[in-house]
Amino acid sequence: MTVPAYHPAPPPPAAPRPRRRWWLTGVVVTWALVLTGLGVWSVRNDPPTVPEQRDIAAALPVLQRATGVTLAAADAAGRVVTLGELSFDRDCALTPVREGVEATREITVRVQPGQVPGTLEAIARAMPAGYAAKARHNEARTRYGLRADAGEFVGVDTTADADATVFTLLVSTGCRPLADGVDLDPAPVAATEVPPAFTAALRALQPTAAEATASEVSCPNGGIARTVTADEVIAPADLGRALRGAVAGAVVVQSDPHMWAYRAGTVSVVVSDSEGRARVDATTGCR
Numbered sequence: 001m002t003v004p005a006y007h008p009a010p011p012p013p014a015a016p017r018p019r020r021r022w023w024l025t026g027v028v029v030t031w032a033l034v035l036t037g038l039g040v041w042s043v044r045n046d047p048p049t050v051p052e053q054r055d056i057a058a059a060l061p062v063l064q065r066a067t068g069v070t071l072a073a074a075d076a077a078g079r080v081v082t083l084g085e086l087s088f089d090r091d092c093a094l095t096p097v098r099e100g101v102e103a104t105r106e107i108t109v110r111v112q113p114g115q116v117p118g119t120l121e122a123i124a125r126a127m128p129a130g131y132a133a134k135a136r137h138n139e140a141r142t143r144y145g146l147r148a149d150a151g152e153f154v155g156v157d158t159t160a161d162a163d164a165t166v167f168t169l170l171v172s173t174g175c176r177p178l179a180d181g182v183d184l185d186p187a188p189v190a191a192t193e194v195p196p197a198f199t200a201a202l203r204a205l206q207p208t209a210a211e212a213t214a215s216e217v218s219c220p221n222g223g224i225a226r227t228v229t230a231d232e233v234i235a236p237a238d239l240g241r242a243l244r245g246a247v248a249g250a251v252v253v254q255s256d257p258h259m260w261a262y263r264a265g266t267v268s269v270v271v272s273d274s275e276g277r278a279r280v281d282a283t284t285g286c287r
Contacts, residue, residue, distance in 0.1 A: 054152060056088075056101050057179035066131075066150035067105045067171045068217045068286065071225050073126035073133075074169060075285035079119065080110040080253045080261040080268040082281050083227040085215045088184040092175035100175040101184060105217070107169040110254055110261045110270070116160050116167065120146045123169075131156070165254055188213040191228045197246075197264035198228050198282035201271050204246040205278050206234050219286035227283040235273035243271060 067083075075081045084106035094100040111119050120135040124146055127133040133148035133156070141162060146169070148156040153174055160167035191214035202210060210233050216226040236242035239258060247262050250269070254261040259272040268283040 055177040055179040056103060056173065057182050059152060059154060059173040059176050060103060060182070062150060062152040062154045063103055063105065063171055063173050064217060066154050066156060067107070068219045068225065069127060069131070069150070070123075070148075070156050070169050070171055071107050071217060072220055072286040073123045074107055074109050075225075075268070075283075075287060076122070077263070078111070078115070078251065078253065080263060080270060080283075081285060082108040082110075082268065082270055082283050083215050083217060083225060084108065085188070086186060090184065094175060094177060099178065101178055102175050103173045105171045107171070108166065109169065110166045112253055113163060113165055116162055116164050117141075117144050120144050120158070120160075120167075124148070127156075137162075189216075190214070191226075194228045195264075195267045195282050195284050197250075197267040197269050198230075198280060200246045200264070201243065201269055201280045201282065202230055202233065204242050204244075205236055205271070205280070221286060223286055225284060225286045227281055229279065229281050231277070231279040233278040233280060235276050235278040239271065239273050239278070 064086075071081065071083055086103065086105055089102045089104065090099070092100045092102050109119065109123075117135075117137065124133040124135045127148055131148040131150055133146065135144065135146045137144045143159065144162055145159040146157070150156060150171070154171065155174070156169055156171050158167050158169045191212040194212060198212070210230040212228050212230045214226050214228050216224055219225050239260065240255060243260055246269075247260065247264075250262040250264045252260070252262040258274065259270070261268070261270045263269070266285060266287055268281075268285070270279075270281045272279050
């Protein structure tokens with residue numbers, strides 16, 4: 001029997017060469033440019049979403065403004081306030097390999113016993129609505145606090161026991177990136193003018209003059225608040241007896257053997273002593 005012959009099938013035709021999709025490449029490139037442009041615009045115009053997006057130089061004006069607002073809210077009849085200097089803390093880190101710095105200012109408030117709860121409520125009410133300041137307490141009402149948001153991740157915080165007679169309002173930037181041109185170790189500024197209440201307290205302690213420094217901040221009303229300080233003053237044997245003339249007519253908020261806090265008109269005065277040396281602080285507020 002004869003086997004029929006088989007012929008191999010012809011090879012399939014070559015696949016057509018794909019056309020380049022230049023339009024798709026163009027779309028991708030265009031979209032990348034759009035995203036890049038939006039990113040640049042966002043960095044320049046959008047508000048920050050984390051503190052790391054604003055360095056310490058950008059945060060300082062907000063900190064100083066918040067300090068003035070807080071001092072103005074805290075300073076009132078029956079309270080003695082003291083404005084602290086601007087300070088920097090390098091002991092913070094943005095990441096494990098990236099150092100940062102935190103700027104703070106403190107406002108110390110002295111009140112009579114039992115006044116902490118009402119004082120914190122009053123300070124919260126006196127702050128601008130935009131700060132969303134709120135006083136709070138624990139369930140037992142033995143611990144009180146205040147928190148406010150000054151914007152740009154600058155906050156105002158304090159906590160105190162209900163029976164405390166002194167608390168400190170801390171205005172802080174949080175940890176920020178370092179920036180050129182910011183002096184992280186500012187020198188004390190010599191006081192160029194002092195209130196009469198400061199002079200009276202100082203003279204009550206020693207007959208000779210003493211060097212004084214000043215810590216200042218701008219007030220919301222455009223004025224300047226300042227605390228004038230003289231330390232390393234020779235302490236008297238009896239602080240209360242020495243201050244008897246200086247506190248005449250003043251509103252004494254606190255007094256003990258080694259610390260007096262009083263208001264001479266609108267000026268807050270704190271005089272303290274320790275180990276033979278005394279310190280005088282006099283604060284002219286925003287009012």
